[in-house]
Amino acid sequence: MKKKIIPLILVMAFITTLVFSPNIINAKTTKQQLNEVEDELDTKKDSLEDKENTASDLENQIESYDTKISNLTEKINEQEKNKEEIEKELEKSQKELREAKEKRKKYQDLLSERMEVMYMYGDTGYLDLIFSSKSFSDLISKVSTVKSLVSYDQSIVKELQEVENEINTKTEKIAKNKEELEKVIADLTENKESLDTLRVAKNAELTNVNGDIDDLNAEIAKLEKKKSELDNKIAAQSGSSSNNNYNSGTGKGALGWPTPGNYYITSYFGYRDQPTAGASTNHGAVDIGVSTGTPVLSPGNGVVTYSGWNGGYGYAVSIDCGNIGGDHITVLLAHNSSLAVSTGQKVSRGQVVAYSGSTGISTGPHLHFAVYCNGYAVDPLNYVDI
Structure with missing residues (x-):
């Protein structure tokens, strides 16, 4: 009888662990929500393009x-x-x-x-x-x-x-x-x-x-805002989970600083007071204070996955840097005044990809520098060689 009870207790303990591990379940749920929002966003953007052509x-x-x-x-x-x-x-x-x-x-x-x-x-x-x-x-x-x-x-x-x-x-x-x-x-x-x-x-x-x-622009703006909120939520969950291995220093120096000579950070990664209406309180990036028109460099070698207007991010560039230290790394450089590359273009570390500005939801000229590890927003300061 005791032999039967012990496996049952182990099963119940495993289920309890799953039930009371909100970070794991919530992170997965949030990621699914993010995927759904991104899919809907792509659909809306396609519809917008069709309507604009019409x-x-x-x-x-x-x-x-x-x-x-x-x-x-x-x-x-x-x-x-x-x-x-x-x-x-x-x-x-x-x-x-x-x-x-x-x-x-x-x-x-x-x-x-x-x-x-x-x-x-x-x-x-x-x-x-x-x-x-x-x-x-x-x-x-x-x-x-x-x-x-x-x-x-x-x-x-x-x-x-x-x-x-x-x-x-x-x-x-x-x-x-x-x-x-x-x-x-x-x-x-x-x-x-x-x-x-x-x-x-x-x-x-x-x-x-x-x-x-x-109507589509309004819907896209709402979805962009929701996407940003989900990105930040995932970043918060990632910060307290085992997904963020780089907090211990792994991979430090894998990326270059996007604005050499300009290191003034106006907003750090993590929770913050809302700087302006529409901005997130859980900041999934670092904001670098630079004047409009400052060259923005690619932090690594990779392929531009998106270059254009990105809702609250304004003119933004996303770069897939591939696998670094066993993890898939992508970066986002946002709020630019203009862009120097196009979607699908290959770029090298140190190449000018944009010029800083204050487009989108922004309180002034700065560069929004975000790093994503395996799809989760992480602190960029743990990845750069400064």
Whole structure:
């Protein structure tokens, strides 16, 4: 019976050890939370990139519509001016036509009157003309004069009719040109209105996308803050666990100081009073006080795993330094004013990778220098050769 009780006691003791080892369990749970936050952060950043690309495409489309609308407006204005000129020309031609008709009617009336007189008097008129003649030559002259007057009237009326016909043809042509021009203007206006409608729709779509971008930026900022809190929490757990073997001095001197000649530390690794809203009280790095634009050097050989804007860290560079002393070491250099390397680039110890600044959540120019050992934030002062 005692033999059975002893193994049972050992099992219970082992379970109790697991239950009452919060550092181990909590550290694992926090790491899992961190992984989930990082995965969600990557997803949000991918979505943000997609939305930004969509916004860029929409802006290009709207710009294209603006250009086309501007060109159509120019053409419409030009055709409107042409229409004004044609209307003036048409008005002038119509006036000429009215005058030609009036003139032709006047001569037509005179001719009709003369023909009517000749018809009424017939041969008697000619006899009167003959008997009133003083001589044969005078008679010939008078007969010839009458015939010439009638012929002249007829030719004048004919010429006036031809002029009237020409003016009428010209007027009809001008009116037709005006009609065609009005159709061109109507088509151009319709195209412009269609583009205006499309532009309004694209602007509305862009407004929605920009709203999504704002929402994603806000979500990313929250996730960045949560990530920072989890990093610091893991660092605190790591500081009291056996994961931080370097506290005993192992691996000292494995990394170089990122700002040679500048060793003023404004905030040490570990717990601290919150320096500004959004900053962590459990500081998983050391802050080096340097002026903006100071060259920031890579503490070791490695590969840049991230170079860009990183939420509260501002412009940051992450470098995977590989295995050092049997542990996987990565570093983070944050709050820079500008970056000198890109993601995926290989760097050497002492190479300029950034220039210090005060971007992100920061109270002033400084360099946030963080070291991670096997994924846990540790005190950088235990790794550098100063």
